[in-house]
Amino acid sequence: MVFLSALLFGPYVGAFSGGVGSMLADLILGYPHYAPATLVIKACEGFVVGFLVRHNPRLRSRIQWKTFTVLLGVLIGFLLAAVGSSYYSGEIELTLGFTTFTLSLPWELWIILGALAAALISLVGFSTDPQFGWTVFSIIVGGLTMVLGYFTYQMFIIGWLFNIQVIAVAEIPVNIGQMTIGALIALPTAKMIWQAFPQIRREAEREG
Structure with missing residues (x-):
């Protein structure tokens, strides 16, 4: 995963795993027209x-950090609830590799998940790691x-x-959901x- 590798191992590993790994996934799954863009975009991400x-x-x-974390938690929760209930509720098709599944998801599920996400991020900020908001902010950017x-x-x-027509605006909610x-x-x-493994985080803090 792009986010996880970047959080744990820094910008260069994050760029390599994001760009190369995601590009290979596009090629394997039959989306070669996205592979060049994915290499660059996911590497930048x-x-x-x-x-x-x-x-x-x-x-x-610490109050500033806690406030910052709560605000970002609310933002993540809102995005999850809004995008999920608008674009991923009802009958949806989920493709994993070469297999497609049909699922029925109520819009209320996304509201609940959004509220839980906001609450959990806020809880972490208040109880254990006030600076957790910066990690959330890094992922959002x-x-x-x-x-x-x-x-x-x-x-x-x-x-x-490639002479392929795509409605770019329609893909924005999909990518925000991703x-x-x-x-x-x-x-x-x-x-x-x-x-x-606290040494991983200590090493990251020394690099910063």
């Missing part, structure tokens, strides 16, 4: 997350880099290179790994 998470601005007050990158590619480049779900997986996973 991984680099941005890895760079930002290692350059913490060091706010003076990296994720938005990905969203903007694919929008630009679909809007101006893919038609010229960013949000990726964040919700990477954040607790990174937190658990940092707790189990």
